Amino acid sequence: MTSLRDLAELVRAPAALTVPGDTLAGAASAGWPAGARTAALPVASTCLYWAGMALNDWADRQVDAVERPERPIPSGRVPAGTALAVAGTLTAAGVAAAAVGGGRRSAATAAVLAAAVWAYDLSPKQGALSVATMASTRGLDVLLGASAGGLSGLRAAAVPATMVAVHTAGVTALSRGEVHGGSTGVARACVAATALVAAASALRPVPTAGRGRAGGVLGAAVSVALTGTYAVSVLRAQLSAVRSPDAGTVRRATGAGIRGLVPLQSAALAASGHHAAALGLAASAPVGGALMWKVSAT
Template structure:
């Protein structure tokens, strides 16, 4: 059982749930209808599990030497999972993600392949750069939203630009996460706050354009509260533990941000399903590390 938990820990289960929320938000934005088929959400949800899981496993593979110093309790440096086993697992998950996406269609496979490539480039090189790292990680998350939109290919032309919003959001989280071990500067946290605000404003504008503004406001407000409190604490005292809590809140509250997208496009059924994912992610976050 402890061996299984070690392998699960590598995949960041709480984060995997947020990736599922990305796909459901993309499906809602695409206005996918379920009356004739359920294949899109099924295969694309499996695809994102492979892509996200593989990406975070490979992150730990490339960070094995650093984690041996800074986080020796993690599965690889602690010896609970060998480096070779973790590498095989990570690559197989990425390939599985592309295969599941291809089961829906070539466009979905193309997006999945780009996300997998982006994850590997980030894990190996980009994360060591202050700007390029957060940007690429944001692009991977934006690609995940596009993967959900690919359920209706035309939606990529109509609404594909909305993938820039998770780019900004995840970019903010990745930016501040660079200081979660040793502490950071308030300037970085203020930049993150500005990017969060941009996300909220765009979501509300789109929601009101779609005629669903009033229904979306509570979800946007809830998301602002979830990310705002720990971020404010980190701004007041930018030490490592506070920044870590801000990062954790930013990741988990992605679920509420995605629920807001569902509501903005009038799909309250999917919004409800996505909201239900939140307590699942929170529960998993108490068992497995998020960052």
């Protein structure tokens, strides 16, 4: 019989703690266009993330039977039909939650995001197109937070969306070596992507309107500190993969890249002038990291 723990493993439940920061960063960049209703958007993001994880395991069940037989579907703990039903239900819930959070514009953005998630999971996982599709899902997730503001909101959130998408592209490309090992070239490209994102984050200007010079300086300081946390934690693991791109090292670097999304999102929040919210989000990272030791995020 399928247990809650089996379902949590299917959807990589703890990894969803890296998701709410996407919509929060997007909403902050756009000036919180949905107001208090923004609280529903991280729920929408989480539902769509979990849907993608369940669908990924359903689509890859035959490959996992050979490469990762301990996973919920090939091990028999979760029937394939149940996994597909979970994916469909969570997708519908995600779009509905987006409608609550930001109206028709957010529902439409969530529908595009859901389509990208399903396209990634149901298509071959190799090649540049697959990496770009995965990167687009996280970029769209950031834009979801700003979508209630229309085109002006989307433009305002373009920078953090691009940073998250580039980071995701690097992590996704590196993750291809989790089972059989990767390559030094891919690991180096991933390091370059992370360094580029860190530089863009550190150099992002912080608005001072309504906060005064002191508030702007504090926001900039928090943003740079969180960017440093992101860079150190992610680059250290990725440089290890450059030196030795074996499967175990690549898997650890992939996990570090996933966890690194939280300080990156937090830095984006601080750069939007919301350093208190940024520090609150960053404080969730150790909790997520601890839970990911129990349920794998990859």
